Amino acid sequence: MPKLLVVETSPRGDSSVSRHMTRSFVADWRDAHPQGEAVVRDLAVTALPHVNAPWLAAYFTLEEKHSPEMKDALRMSDTLVAEILTADHIVIATPVYNYNVPAALKSWIDHIVRKGYTLGFDGKGLVTGKKATVLIASGGVYTEGSPIRDRNIAEQYLRLILNVIGITDVTVVAGGAAKFIDMGEETMAAFVAKHAPAIKQASSV
Numbered sequence: 001m002p003k004l005l006v007v008e009t010s011p012r013g014d015s016s017v018s019r020h021m022t023r024s025f026v027a028d029w030r031d032a033h034p035q036g037e038a039v040v041r042d043l044a045v046t047a048l049p050h051v052n053a054p055w056l057a058a059y060f061t062l063e064e065k066h067s068p069e070m071k072d073a074l075r076m077s078d079t080l081v082a083e084i085l086t087a088d089h090i091v092i093a094t095p096v097y098n099y100n101v102p103a104a105l106k107s108w109i110d111h112i113v114r115k116g117y118t119l120g121f122d123g124k125g126l127v128t129g130k131k132a133t134v135l136i137a138s139g140g141v142y143t144e145g146s147p148i149r150d151r152n153i154a155e156q157y158l159r160l161i162l163n164v165i166g167i168t169d170v171t172v173v174a175g176g177a178a179k180f181i182d183m184g185e186e187t188m189a190a191f192v193a194k195h196a197p198a199i200k201q202a203s204s205v
């Protein structure tokens with residue numbers, strides 16, 4: 001039974017462009033995988049703690065030597081890592097904030113890049129044989145030919161992190177110019193429809 005992990009980031013609920021892209025993706029994925037199971041990790045609901053001193057103390061201690069406090073410190077990270085390791089396809093939906101991913105998603109990344117679990121001690125990624133799709137909503141446009149192409153940091157960063165943990169099959173659907181929806185110059189439906197073929201293609205495998 002194929003398993004999809006959906007990571008949502010936007011705090012904007014129904015006004016969120018990236019969440020509407022996810023809805024389109026999940027509907028297509030369910031059509032393509034009627035027996036599949038989708039698990040949602042909503043970072044607007046799960047407020048992840050930043051990596052702190054107790055977390056790091058646990059991170060740098062061998063698992064068999066973990067104290068109860070260390071186990072507690074890593075519990076959420078363990079859960080998030082398990083969600084990735086048991087998924088076949090990971091879809092990450094995110095806004096661009098200040099040219100990068102929002103802090104909530106960066107925090108998720110800090111929790112899932114775990115030596116010995118998702119990243120080998122030799123530096124090779126351990127999350128192999130999986131596919132990832134990244135759905136990005138941004139006010140600006142960062143695709144080929146854009147005068148601000150060099151600011152396409154969120155996409156590059158997510159590709160890099162996914163590659164680092166071993167996911168090389170990465171599709172990015174870049175939902176640029178989303179600001180026209182907020183300005184009332186484009187409908188959400190028209191915007192999502194423009195990206196629907198790319199979303200369907202990514203969800204079908």
Ligand SMILES: Cc1cc2nc3c(=O)[nH]c(=O)nc-3n(C[C@H](O)[C@H](O)[C@H](O)COP(=O)(O)O)c2cc1C
Nearest residue numbers: 010016017018095096097098099137138139140178
């Ligand atoms: C705090 C903040 C920072 C933003 N920074 C950028 C940015 O650097 N580049 C950009 O293209 N859009 C930026 N935007 C616009 C958002 O990416 C855009 O509104 C997008 O639709 C948000 O995703 P969402 O609709 O899923 O919440 C920013 C929006 C906010 C609220």
